[in-house]
Structure formats: structure tokens, C-alpha cells
Amino acid sequence: MAQKIIIIGAGPCGLGAAWRLSELGHREFTVLERNSYPGGLAASFTDSEGWTFDIGGHVIFSHYPEYDRILQEILGKQLVSHTRKAFIRTQGKWIPYPFQNNVRHLSPEALLECLVGLAWAGNQPHSPRNFKEWIRATFGHGIAKHFMEPYNEKVWGIPLELMDFNWISERVKTVDFEKIMRNVIYKKDDDDWGPNAKFSYPKFGGTGEIFRRMAKALLDYICYNSEVVEIDVKNKRLKLEDGSEMLYDSLINTMPLNEFVRRCSGLKEDVRKAAQKLVHNKGIMVGVGIRRRIRPRRSWVYFPDPSVPFYRVTYLTNYSSHVAPPDHTTFIAETTCRSDEGDPGDPVSQTVEGLVSAGLIKEDDKSRLAATWSHTVEYSYPIPSLDRNANLEIIHPELERFGILSRGRFGGWVYETGNTDHAVMMGFEAAEKLLNMRKETVFPFAASTD
Ligand SMILES: Cc1cc2nc3c(=O)[nH]c(=O)nc-3n(C[C@H](O)[C@H](O)[C@H](O)COP(=O)(O)OP(=O)(O)OC[C@H]3O[C@@H](n4cnc5c(N)ncnc54)[C@H](O)[C@@H]3O)c2cc1C
Incomplete structure (x- = not known):
């Protein structure tokens, strides 16, 4: 049988x-x-007015x-193909992803910190005991301070000393010092690293x-x-x-x-x-629909700054215009909580205010708010503790x-x-x-x- x-x-x-x-x-x-x-x-999830929201930004890139x-x-x-246009939003700038390849966009002081840190890291014995030490040993204190540490603390929601680093592989871009220096000196943007540099997304x-x-x-x-x-x-x-x-x-x-x-x-x-x-975090996903077409060809944006509530925002209508009514724009913002933490008071208004303060929408777009959606997942990231x-x-x-x-x-x-x-x-x-x-x-x- x-x-x-x-x-x-x-x-x-x-x-x-x-x-x-x-x-x-x-x-x-x-x-x-x-x-x-x-x-x-x-x-x-698609509502009766035709707005579609994913649980966070979900793009398709297959290894198999x-x-x-x-x-x-x-x-x-x-299934429609796209070229990734991802950025880090910090210090009022749009830095192409991956951060470490595009530090030339930072202020002179921050750039100097990053380059000195990279040179220091290149000369250190490399035997980190946890993710935080791995970041410092790999990138140096500048990139750790301006992106890697604050961003990862937001995504994972636990101290980075409590995480292992053996999972990194293709998930985190490491360092090619000569390439970084070339990008700085020749003012070159270098944004095509990683398995999702090209991705696809269903049309409907x-x-x-x-x-x-x-x-x-x-x-x-x-x-x-x-x-x-x-x-x-x-x-x-x-x-x-x-x-x-x-x-x-x-x-x-x-x-x-x-x-x-x-x-x-x-x-x-x-x-x-x-x-x-076993350790995990939970995620709060907020979708926001605006009644106008917001043009930049961005796929998604990472937010290391602790003052911004979310760690990542996806421009979903740039993947498919069919996820919203014509000439409207959809954003999906992702925020992490600890697994034992309650939901923040009003994630939708916090997200809308965050989108304004981060410069993704304008103050007067609040009057063009056409749809909102929120979804909490109790299990968002399985943490490599x-x-x-x-x-x-x-x-x-x-x-x-x-x-x-x-x-x-x-x-x-x-x-x-x-x-x-x-x-x-x-x-x-x-x-x-x-x-x-x-x-x-x-x-x-x-x-x-x-
Ligand atoms: C914020 C976020 C962003 C992501 N972005 C991407 C991305 O860009 N690209 C990508 O490829 N992947 C992405 N992922 C990962 C993707 O969501 C997962 O790979 C995928 O959903 C995992 O599938 P799964 O079947 O293992 O688990 P799940 O999707 O968790 O499915 C498990 C199923 O089991 C069911 N279930 C649970 N308990 C029970 C029970 N007791 N009895 C019966 N049924 C039960 C649940 O309802 C669920 O349907 C992202 C994930 C998150 C959280």
C-alpha cells in the first residue's frame, strides 16, 4: 500500500x-x-477596490x-522581470545598495570614517565570535556605525551579539576594498550585487x-x-x-x-x-495607497535610522501597476518587534508619518491617502541565534x-x-x-x- x-x-x-x-x-x-x-x-491580499498588498516586499529570484x-x-x-533599484535612506541621502560599494554618497566625515574603518578591518586577524564582531571585523567601525549595525538591529530586533554569523553567505555583501576605493575615486555607482539584482513579480x-x-x-x-x-x-x-x-x-x-x-x-x-x-521576531506590515503616481524608479529602500519606524519600504506599484487603481502608488513598510512585544499603538499613522519624514511622500499626500492595510505576522524572521x-x-x-x-x-x-x-x-x-x-x-x- x-x-x-x-x-x-x-x-x-x-x-x-x-x-x-x-x-x-x-x-x-x-x-x-x-x-x-x-x-x-x-x-x-486584494481588497474590493483592487488594492493588492503582500506581507512585506516579496520579490521572486530563484536558485533552482x-x-x-x-x-x-x-x-x-x-511573470514580469525587473532590475533592482534599491537604496539606503540615511543622512538625507539616497545611497545605492549595497551601502559598502557606494559610500561615496556620504558626507565627507562619514566617508572618511568608512574608509579608515575598511582599511583597519583589512589588517585585523579575523576571528569574530558573533554577528556584531563579524560586522566590525569585516567592515570596520565606519560602515558598522553608519549602516550595518543600526540597520541589522532594526531588522532582527535583538542585540547583534546574540546572533551567529555563519548564515551570511549570499545574504550580506562583504568587502572588496579596491573596488570600493575605485568607486569613490571614479565616482561610480555600483549597485548590481547579489542574487536579487534581477527579480521577477507576477503581473496580477x-x-x-x-x-x-x-x-x-x-x-x-x-x-x-x-x-x-x-x-x-x-x-x-x-x-x-x-x-x-x-x-x-x-x-x-x-x-x-x-x-x-x-x-x-x-x-x-x-x-x-x-x-x-529557538528565537524569532515578529513583523508588522503596513500598506499605504496614494492617489497619485509617484515617479522614482525605486524597488525598495532600507532605513537604518532609529528615528524612522520601519526598516524597509517597497514601491509595490513599480513591480506591477495592476496592484493598485491606475495612476496610484502603493508602498509596503516592514517593521520588526520582539516576539514578546505588543503591537505599536497605530502602525498605519506611524508609517504615514515615517514616509513623510523620510521624504518618500509629501506632507500634502496625506490628503491623497486612498487605501491603508496592516498585517501582523507573529513569526517573521527565524533568528540565527x-x-x-x-x-x-x-x-x-x-x-x-x-x-x-x-x-x-x-x-x-x-x-x-x-x-x-x-x-x-x-x-x-x-x-x-x-x-x-x-x-x-x-x-x-x-x-x-x-
Ligand atoms: C517580511 C518578509 C519578507 C520576505 N521577502 C521575501 C522575498 O522578497 N522573496 C522571497 O522569496 N521570500 C521572501 N520572504 C520569505 C517567504 O515569505 C518564505 O520563504 C515563505 O513564505 C516560507 O514558506 P513556508 O511554507 O516555509 O512557510 P509559511 O509561509 O510560514 O507557511 C506555513 C503555513 O503553515 C500554516 N500553519 C501554521 N500552523 C499550522 C497548524 N497548526 N496547522 C495547519 N497549518 C498551519 C500557516 O498558516 C502557513 O500557511 C519574506 C518573508 C518575510 C516575513
């Missing part, structure tokens, strides 16, 4: 797993999704031909359209409004919020790993303790012993492979692993990848 596979969550990872199982002709599977809609953190193939199959020409429906279409093709297998509340790992049985129970042979989990372990019975105490130590790897190395192998693959951004608790393309692929590979087809390559903590 074919093994019965249950997938918890119809976000990108759960849908990736379901897509692959279906493609391989495996029919004995069910996706259980707590929400009434698919997409998880990558969902989009398998994901490219799915995107082509479901969206084809409705926001990023969530990808996952709506994947879910539509899998409709017969997905149960919405089905929250998993208990998992008996020894008897391979789970319980839903409505009291019904289901048996499985193998389980792919994509709900946050700490929540999942809390809901499991039959796991060892050290697994429970390790799961309690100092002991995260050690905890994941306790949890994941033990779950796998019980036929459970916990994957995805929060299911795996990985920021470094926590984007939509990674999430879909983690699901894809989990499905193949359960059918004994291949080892996993994307999820770094899989029991059998070493």
Missing part, C-alpha cells in the same frame, strides 16, 4: 511538497492548512531550475498569485481551516482543532518548529528544551526518526534558505526523500545529507 503522507501548511514549502508528490503520481497525501487561503507568509519550471508552468508571461495578484495557482492545481488534496493541534509521534496520529483525528505514515511539517514540538507528544525532553530556545545550529541538530534528527521532516522557513528554522524558492525546493526535496528518490541538498540540517 502507498504510504500516507500528511503535509502541515499550504505555504510555499507545503505546496512544493504537494506539487512534487502529485507530479510523481503519489496520490496518498493531504495538506492541512490552518488559514482559509494558501501562501502562508507569501500570501497577498525546478522552481523556475513551476513558475513558467503556472504564470508564463505573467501580488506574490501570492503564485501560491494561489499552485494551490488551485492541488485543490483536491488541500483542507483549509484545518489547524493541527496535537501530534502523537509514536502512534503517527494527529488531531485537528475540530477534534477529528488522522493517521499518517510520514509527516512533512511547515508550521513553526517550536510550536510544532510543543504540540507533539512522545518526544524526548532535550528536544523540547532545544525547541524552546548563537545556539541555533546546536538546537536544530538536536531536534531535526530526532523528528526524522519518527518519520517527520520539518522544513521551510520556520519549519526548518532557517533564514539562510528561508526565501520562497528555497521553501518550495525544501518541500520538493522532502517529497522526493520520502519516496526514496534522493537526498536533500537545500535544507542544511537534514539528518542524512552529511
Whole structure:
């Protein structure tokens, strides 16, 4: 008899797993999704007037031909390519991203601090113990002070001394001193670094359209409004919020790993303790629609200054004019809170005031406010804390012993492979692993990848 596979969550990872199982002709599977809609953190919401908002700026840049193939199959020409135009807004200036390559735009004093710091960093032994020390050792005190430290403190919402730096890889541009000096001396902008220098975005429906279409093709297998509340790992049985129970042979989990372990019975105490130590932050996403076309060809902007409430703002109508009524402009602002912090009083007005003070909109645009939207996500960034790897190395192998693959951004608790393309692929590979087809390559903590 074919093994019965249950997938918890119809976000990108759960849908990736379901897509692959279906493609391989495996029919004995069910996706259980707590929400009434698919997409998880990558969902989009369209209101009755046609405004579409994503949960933060979600752009598509894929590392995997398998994901490219799915995107082509479901969206084809409705997936539109863009060249990134990203900036850092600080000291009243627009500094092209990445900051370290474009320090020539800073004031002379700040530029000097950055260059002296870079020269110092180049001559230091490099053995940092945490993310903060890594920043100092890599960039020197100037870039640390003017961008890297204040920006990262805003995004992560925890002291940088409490974070590891082994996740960095392609997520943070490091230093090419000669190139930086050349850019300063020859007054050159250098803004095409990184895997998302080119990205794509659906013409209609926001990023969530990808996952709506994947879910539509899998409709017969997905149960919405089905929250998993208990998992008996020894008897391979789970319980839903409505009291019904289901048996499985193998389980792919994509709900946050700490929540999942809390809901499991039959796991060892050290697994429970390790799961309690996982650290995350929460995110407040605010969408603002303005009744005029705001022209600059910006994709998104980073805000290191503590006086500005958000850390990043996306010009969503520059990705697709169809996310708003004609000749209107949509911004999406992202703000971080600690996981135990309450929401700020009125995030929408704080965002609108922040957009004015940062110079993205004018004071009189407040009278052209045509739409607002806000959405809090309790789990926004899985934080690579100092002991995260050690905890994941306790949890994941033990779950796998019980036929459970916990994957995805929060299911795996990985920021470094926590984007939509990674999430879909983690699901894809989990499905193949359960059918004994291949080892996993994307999820770094899989029991059998070493
Ligand atoms: C602010 C922000 C910006 C981002 N920007 C980008 C970007 O530009 N590009 C990019 O590629 N990625 C981006 N990402 C990452 C992207 O959102 C994730 O890669 C992706 O959503 C992870 O998919 P997942 O399936 O692992 O998890 P999720 O999307 O979290 O899906 C998990 C699913 O499980 C469901 N669930 C939870 N608990 C239960 C339960 N008990 N029972 C049943 N169902 C349950 C949830 O409702 C959810 O649908 C961003 C993320 C954030 C937060």
C-alpha cells in the first residue's frame, strides 16, 4: 500500500511538497492548512477596490531550475522581470545598495570614517565570535556605525551579539576594498550585487498569485481551516482543532518548529528544551495607497535610522501597476518587534508619518491617502541565534526518526534558505526523500545529507 503522507501548511514549502508528490503520481497525501487561503507568509491580499498588498516586499529570484519550471508552468508571461533599484535612506541621502560599494554618497566625515574603518578591518586577524564582531571585523567601525549595525538591529530586533554569523553567505555583501576605493575615486555607482539584482513579480495578484495557482492545481488534496493541534509521534496520529483525528505514515511539517514540538507528544525532553530556545521576531506590515503616481524608479529602500519606524519600504506599484487603481502608488513598510512585544499603538499613522519624514511622500499626500492595510505576522524572521545550529541538530534528527521532516522557513528554522524558492525546493526535496528518490541538498540540517 502507498504510504500516507500528511503535509502541515499550504505555504510555499507545503505546496512544493504537494506539487512534487502529485507530479510523481503519489496520490496518498493531504495538506492541512490552518488559514482559509494558501501562501502562508507569501500570501497577498486584494481588497474590493483592487488594492493588492503582500506581507512585506516579496520579490521572486530563484536558485533552482525546478522552481523556475513551476513558475513558467503556472504564470508564463505573467511573470514580469525587473532590475533592482534599491537604496539606503540615511543622512538625507539616497545611497545605492549595497551601502559598502557606494559610500561615496556620504558626507565627507562619514566617508572618511568608512574608509579608515575598511582599511583597519583589512589588517585585523579575523576571528569574530558573533554577528556584531563579524560586522566590525569585516567592515570596520565606519560602515558598522553608519549602516550595518543600526540597520541589522532594526531588522532582527535583538542585540547583534546574540546572533551567529555563519548564515551570511549570499545574504550580506562583504568587502572588496579596491573596488570600493575605485568607486569613490571614479565616482561610480555600483549597485548590481547579489542574487536579487534581477527579480521577477507576477503581473496580477501580488506574490501570492503564485501560491494561489499552485494551490488551485492541488485543490483536491488541500483542507483549509484545518489547524493541527496535537501530534502523537509514536502512534503517527494527529488531531485537528475540530477534534477529528488522522493517521499518517510520514509527516512533512511547515508550521513553526517550536510550536510544532510543543504540540507533539512522545518526544524526548532535550528536544523540547532545544525547541524552546529557538528565537524569532515578529513583523508588522503596513500598506499605504496614494492617489497619485509617484515617479522614482525605486524597488525598495532600507532605513537604518532609529528615528524612522520601519526598516524597509517597497514601491509595490513599480513591480506591477495592476496592484493598485491606475495612476496610484502603493508602498509596503516592514517593521520588526520582539516576539514578546505588543503591537505599536497605530502602525498605519506611524508609517504615514515615517514616509513623510523620510521624504518618500509629501506632507500634502496625506490628503491623497486612498487605501491603508496592516498585517501582523507573529513569526517573521527565524533568528540565527548563537545556539541555533546546536538546537536544530538536536531536534531535526530526532523528528526524522519518527518519520517527520520539518522544513521551510520556520519549519526548518532557517533564514539562510528561508526565501520562497528555497521553501518550495525544501518541500520538493522532502517529497522526493520520502519516496526514496534522493537526498536533500537545500535544507542544511537534514539528518542524512552529511
Ligand atoms: C517580511 C518578509 C519578507 C520576505 N521577502 C521575501 C522575498 O522578497 N522573496 C522571497 O522569496 N521570500 C521572501 N520572504 C520569505 C517567504 O515569505 C518564505 O520563504 C515563505 O513564505 C516560507 O514558506 P513556508 O511554507 O516555509 O512557510 P509559511 O509561509 O510560514 O507557511 C506555513 C503555513 O503553515 C500554516 N500553519 C501554521 N500552523 C499550522 C497548524 N497548526 N496547522 C495547519 N497549518 C498551519 C500557516 O498558516 C502557513 O500557511 C519574506 C518573508 C518575510 C516575513
